Amino acid sequence: MTNFFQKLFNIKPKISTKGVDWLRVEGRLRELEAMALSKDQTNAKQLIIQSDILVDSILKEAKIAGTTMGERLKNLREKLPRNIYSSLWEAHNKRNELVHEANSFVADWEKSKYFESFKRGISGLRSLR
Numbered sequence: 001m002t003n004f005f006q007k008l009f010n011i012k013p014k015i016s017t018k019g020v021d022w023l024r025v026e027g028r029l030r031e032l033e034a035m036a037l038s039k040d041q042t043n044a045k046q047l048i049i050q051s052d053i054l055v056d057s058i059l060k061e062a063k064i065a066g067t068t069m070g071e072r073l074k075n076l077r078e079k080l081p082r083n084i085y086s087s088l089w090e091a092h093n094k095r096n097e098l099v100h101e102a103n104s105f106v107a108d109w110e111k112s113k114y115f116e117s118f119k120r121g122i123s124g125l126r127s128l129r
Contacts, residue, residue, distance in 0.1 A: 015079050017062045017128045025122065028054050036115055044106040045098050051118035052095040055088065058125050076125075084124040087117035 032054070035047045052069070059072040066072035069092060077085060091114040098104045 015062065015064060015076065015128050017058065017125050019063070020058050020061045022126065025054065025058060029119070029122070036111065041106065044111045047111060048091065048095050048098060048106060048114050051115055052092055055118055055121055058122065062125070079128055080124045084120050088121040091117040
C-alpha cells in the first residue's frame with residue numbers, strides 16, 4: 001500500500017546506505033587500487049568493470065529500486081551531487097562499452113578518470129546515511 005501512495009503523490013522514498021557492508025567495500029577498493037597500478041589493457045578493462053560491479057553491489061545492499069544498475073542510478077539522480085551523478089553515469093557507460101563492444105579499448109587517462117569517478121561515487125553513496 002505504501003508503494004501505491006508513493007507513486008500517487010510522487011513521493012520519493014528516503015535512501016540510506018546504513019545497511020551496506022562498508023568494510024567489504026573498503027577491502028574491495030584496496031584490491032582495485034592494486035589493480036589500477038597495472039599498465040596491462042586487460043587489467044584496465046577489468047578495473048572499470050569490477051569498479052562498476054562494486055558500485056552496483058552497494059546500490060543493491062542499500063535497496064535502491066531498479067532491476068538494472070542503470071535504473072538504480074536513475075533513482076539516485078536527486079540524491080547525489082550533480083557532478084558525482086554525471087561522472088558515475090559516464091563511468092557506467094564506459095563499462096557498458098567494454099562489455100558490449102568487442103574492440104573497445106581503455107586509454108590510461110580513461111582508466112584513471114573512470115576509476116576516480118567510481119571512487120567519488122562510492123564516497124557520495126557513503127554520505128547517504
